[in-house]
Structure formats: C-alpha cells, structure tokens
Amino acid sequence: MIQVGVIGCGKIAQTRHLPEYADHAQVNIAAVYDLDFERAKGVAKTYGARACASVEELLADKHIEAVSVCVANASHFEVSAAAMRAGKHVLCEKPMAVTLEQCEEMVRISEETGRYLMIGHNQRLTKTHLRAKELVSQGEIGKVLSFRTTFGHSGPESWMIDRSNNWFFDKSRAQFGALADLGVHKTDLIQFLTGKRIRKVTAKLNTLHKTDDAGKKLDVDDHAVCIYEMEDGIVGTMTAGWTYYGREDNSTVLYGTEGIMYIYCDENFSIVIEKKDGSRVCHQIDRIQTNTDQTKSGIIDAWVACLLEKKQPGISGAEALSAMKAIFAASESSRTGRTVEVK
Ligand SMILES: NC(=O)c1ccc[n+]([C@@H]2O[C@H](COP(=O)([O-])OP(=O)(O)OC[C@H]3O[C@@H](n4cnc5c(N)ncnc54)[C@H](O)[C@@H]3O)[C@@H](O)[C@H]2O)c1
Structure with a gap:
C-alpha cells in the first residue's frame, strides 16, 4: 500500500x-x-x-x-x-x-x-489523445504539416472553490493567466501528438475582458494566441482563452499530407479523419473532461x-520543462514583439 x-x-x-x-x-x-x-x-x-x-x-x-x-x-x-x-x-x-x-x-x-x-x-492521458497519437504514428494522415489547437472556457471564477479568494486573477500568486493555465496543456499536447519540440514562438497575449472585483482590468492575460514553429518545420497555432463565453473549446486539428484529423471537434465522435480522397473515418472514444463535467482524468x-x-x-519534470520553455518564450515574444527561439 x-x-x-x-x-x-x-x-x-x-x-x-x-x-x-x-x-x-x-x-x-x-x-x-x-x-x-x-x-x-x-x-x-x-x-x-x-x-x-x-x-x-x-x-x-x-x-x-x-x-x-x-x-x-x-x-x-x-x-x-x-x-x-x-x-x-x-x-x-x-x-x-x-x-x-x-x-x-x-x-x-x-x-x-x-x-x-x-x-x-x-490531457495526454485521455483515451482520445492517446489514440490520436497512435493514428498519427501509423501515418493515418501522412506527415503532419500544420495544426491548430485551442483550450478555452469562461474563466476560472466559475471553477474556484473560494470565489472571494481568486488567486488566478492575482499576478503575484498566478504569474500567468490563460496562457499558462490552459495553454500549457495544449502546448504539452501538441509536442506529444507530433513528437516534435517547439523551436520558435511568436505570440500575442491580451487581457481582452476580465476585470477584478473592483472593475480594474487584470494584470494577467485572459487570452493568448501563439504561433509555434516545431522541429522539422511544422507550423501551427495554439490559442487559449478565459473569454470563451459558451461551451468549452478543447479542440485540436492536425493537417497532414494525406488528410485532416479533427480531435474533440465533433459532438458525437472524438476523432474524425477526413482523407484527401474524400473518405471519412469517425472514432467514438470518450468525451473530454470539462469544468462542469468531471470524468476520471487518469x-x-x-x-x-x-x-x-x-x-x-512519462510526463516527467524534464518533459514538462520543454512545454514551459515555450510558455516563457510566448510571454517574452508578446512583451518584445519578436519571435523567440526556444533553447
Ligand atoms: N490539471 C488540470 O487540469 C488543472 C485544473 C485546475 C487547476 N489546476 C492547477 O491546480 C492548482 C490548484 O488549483 P485549484 O483550482 O485547486 O485552486 P484552489 O484555489 O481551489 O485550491 C488551492 C488550494 O491550495 C491552498 N494553498 C495555496 N497555497 C498553499 C500553500 N503554499 N500551502 C498549502 N496550501 C496552499 C489554498 O488554500 C487552496 O485550498 C493550480 O496550480 C492550478 O493551475 C490544474
């Protein structure tokens, strides 16, 4: 025991x-x-x-x-x-x-x-993401050329255990906003799915809408748009937001030389593959956990x-460090207006 x-x-x-x-x-x-x-x-x-x-x-x-x-x-x-x-x-x-x-x-x-x-x-552990990785490795959509991945919901205030002590909105306790809260999941996931590390980041972080209880705009981001350039030249976008005021968006799309893989995009099928010959394969595997629908995370x-x-x-500190490097690079890119290399 x-x-x-x-x-x-x-x-x-x-x-x-x-x-x-x-x-x-x-x-x-x-x-x-x-x-x-x-x-x-x-x-x-x-x-x-x-x-x-x-x-x-x-x-x-x-x-x-x-x-x-x-x-x-x-x-x-x-x-x-x-x-x-x-x-x-x-x-x-x-x-x-x-x-x-x-x-x-x-x-x-x-x-x-x-x-x-x-x-x-x-996120790496959902049955759908594990299957998606397997399908990519088996060449189901050919060589991955680009992607878009996003994670957004209406913000941590509806999730918090103690709404009166919202540390997510306090830079001294959270440091980052949506970028590191939600974006780090997809940053890790895209490296996992493609098997490639992020090499360059161009990003724009914003506080579009969230305010503190006094009505002052937050000093952490509530929205992040990142362009990730991976090893081998794969390029894609990772977006994260606390400003998606509707259903959570937890979707990823991989664009390959042989077709497109849609992950958690369809209501009924957690993976949909559309091949370039027009054929379509749908996999019903699981539904992703959301703030209001907690399933076992694994x-x-x-x-x-x-x-x-x-x-x-497998998800060791060393592995997570590589995703965090991309997050710090995104923050620097947004601050400086430059593309930042991930060392
Ligand atoms: N993996 C995920 O999908 C996921 C989802 C939500 C939150 N998180 C992460 O989990 C962590 C906690 O988030 P939460 O939503 O549970 O927040 P929370 O505010 O509900 O809980 C945090 C708890 O930690 C306590 N605490 C704070 N500092 C402490 C310290 N130094 N020593 C002992 N206790 C301390 C607080 O009193 C509080 O009870 C955050 O880092 C958050 O990013 C991860």
Missing part, C-alpha cells in the same frame, strides 16, 4: 487527486495539508486522513512516500522542492512553476534526490503505476 499526502486541498485536489487516490486499491491517503486548516480538516474527515497543521509536519511523516502538490501556481516550486528534499516523490499540478529558473531547479532537485517528479499534464492511475513499478513518469 502506498501512503500519500495531498498538499493544497482546493478544487483540483477535491475533484481529481483525492477521489482518484481514494479509488485506487493500492493507495492510502495518509495526510493532507492546506493553508486553510478548516478546509484540510474537512477533507481529512471525508477521506479518513490526518489533517496536518503545517507542511513540515506532513513532510516529516516517514510513512508518506509521495505527495500531490495542488497549491496555487506561485507555491509549486517551494512546496515541490521541499517535498523532494524530504524524500517524497512529487506529482505537481500544472503549470510546473512560475519562472524558468524554478522549473529547471525542480528538474535538478529531482535528479539530485532521485525522487520522481511528474507534472499534471493530464493522472493518478498513471502516477501510482510509476510508484508501484518504480519507473520514471
């Missing part, structure tokens, strides 16, 4: 990490911690865990082998680094951290301590499998 701890007991912990751990036959949620002790106590009661009064108390528990880090973005580094140094394997939520230096340091600490570091890029099963089998996670 693997003993785990959960640090940060807000919405993502309550909708994903805690229930998915509780669902796993080989996991016991030993302890939880949150800055809001009442919240930690409530969660501890639900899951039969111990509520810790400090993060140090949780990390000092020798029985705990691994932790989920589900705190606000600006604390990902501090908490993950302390956990790995205390000997715990870490599953940290996305975005990995808020500066490039912090992301690189997390990878370094993972290597130095020999602790696994996995980042919550759960992230905990994938994480626990690594712990049980003692193998490095």
Whole structure:
C-alpha cells in the first residue's frame, strides 16, 4: 500500500487527486495539508486522513512516500522542492512553476534526490489523445504539416472553490493567466501528438475582458494566441482563452499530407479523419473532461503505476520543462514583439 499526502486541498485536489487516490486499491491517503486548516480538516474527515497543521509536519511523516502538490501556481516550486528534499516523490499540478529558473531547479532537485517528479499534464492521458497519437504514428494522415489547437472556457471564477479568494486573477500568486493555465496543456499536447519540440514562438497575449472585483482590468492575460514553429518545420497555432463565453473549446486539428484529423471537434465522435480522397473515418472514444463535467482524468492511475513499478513518469519534470520553455518564450515574444527561439 502506498501512503500519500495531498498538499493544497482546493478544487483540483477535491475533484481529481483525492477521489482518484481514494479509488485506487493500492493507495492510502495518509495526510493532507492546506493553508486553510478548516478546509484540510474537512477533507481529512471525508477521506479518513490526518489533517496536518503545517507542511513540515506532513513532510516529516516517514510513512508518506509521495505527495500531490495542488497549491496555487506561485507555491509549486517551494512546496515541490521541499517535498523532494524530504524524500517524497512529487506529482505537481500544472503549470510546473512560475519562472524558468524554478522549473529547471525542480528538474535538478529531482535528479539530485532521485525522487520522481511528474507534472499534471493530464490531457495526454485521455483515451482520445492517446489514440490520436497512435493514428498519427501509423501515418493515418501522412506527415503532419500544420495544426491548430485551442483550450478555452469562461474563466476560472466559475471553477474556484473560494470565489472571494481568486488567486488566478492575482499576478503575484498566478504569474500567468490563460496562457499558462490552459495553454500549457495544449502546448504539452501538441509536442506529444507530433513528437516534435517547439523551436520558435511568436505570440500575442491580451487581457481582452476580465476585470477584478473592483472593475480594474487584470494584470494577467485572459487570452493568448501563439504561433509555434516545431522541429522539422511544422507550423501551427495554439490559442487559449478565459473569454470563451459558451461551451468549452478543447479542440485540436492536425493537417497532414494525406488528410485532416479533427480531435474533440465533433459532438458525437472524438476523432474524425477526413482523407484527401474524400473518405471519412469517425472514432467514438470518450468525451473530454470539462469544468462542469468531471470524468476520471487518469493522472493518478498513471502516477501510482510509476510508484508501484518504480519507473520514471512519462510526463516527467524534464518533459514538462520543454512545454514551459515555450510558455516563457510566448510571454517574452508578446512583451518584445519578436519571435523567440526556444533553447
Ligand atoms: N490539471 C488540470 O487540469 C488543472 C485544473 C485546475 C487547476 N489546476 C492547477 O491546480 C492548482 C490548484 O488549483 P485549484 O483550482 O485547486 O485552486 P484552489 O484555489 O481551489 O485550491 C488551492 C488550494 O491550495 C491552498 N494553498 C495555496 N497555497 C498553499 C500553500 N503554499 N500551502 C498549502 N496550501 C496552499 C489554498 O488554500 C487552496 O485550498 C493550480 O496550480 C492550478 O493551475 C490544474
């Protein structure tokens, strides 16, 4: 039985990490911690865990082998680094951290301590995305030439556990807006689907519509448009928005030499392939998780499998670092008005 701890007991912990751990036959949620002790106590009661009064108390528990880090973005580094140094394997939520230096340091600490570091890029794990990758690898649409991928909804304010404490809109705690909140998922996904790294980024970040409670325009972006140039010359767009005031858009289209693959574009079929000879193949696989329709993400099963089998996670810190480099490059591109190379 693997003993785990959960640090940060807000919405993502309550909708994903805690229930998915509780669902796993080989996991016991030993302890939880949150800055809001009442919240930690409530969660501890639900899951039969111990509520810790400090993060140090949780990390000092020798029985705990691994932790989920589900705190606000600006604390990902501090908490993950302390956990790995205390000997715990870490599953940290996305975005990995808020500066490039912090992301690189997390990878370094993972290597130095020999602790696994996995980042919550759960989009890779949907059955549809896994099948799409397989179909691309089998050459179903030929060589991928270009793409467009997007993730947008009406903003985190409808998702938050505590609407009065919206850290997503506070630059000091979130650092980025829609770009890193939603865009990092698709940035990771497009590298996964194409098997190529992003090499150059041209981007425009905006705050189109969101304001704080006082009516002041946010100082984080609520909309991002990025042009990604990949290795081998594949070019495409990645857009992310908290300004899609309707149904969530979580779609990706890959344009290949032999046809087009539409992923999560069609109501009934999660993959539709249109070949250049006019034929059409439809796959009904799953529906994507949305803020209002939570299905099992698979992230905990994938994480626990690594712990049980003692193998490095596929979505490792090093892997997530490459997506984060594109995110930092997008931010720089928007600031400078230049195309930025991803090193
Ligand atoms: N993978 C995904 O699809 C996905 C979806 C939503 C959120 N997230 C990520 O999960 C993280 C948490 O988001 P959320 O929506 O659950 O937010 P939330 O505000 O609902 O929960 C965060 C919790 O962490 C606590 N907290 C903050 N800083 C802390 C610290 N230093 N130590 C202990 N507790 C602390 C808060 O009190 C709160 O209870 C964010 O990084 C977010 O980007 C990922």
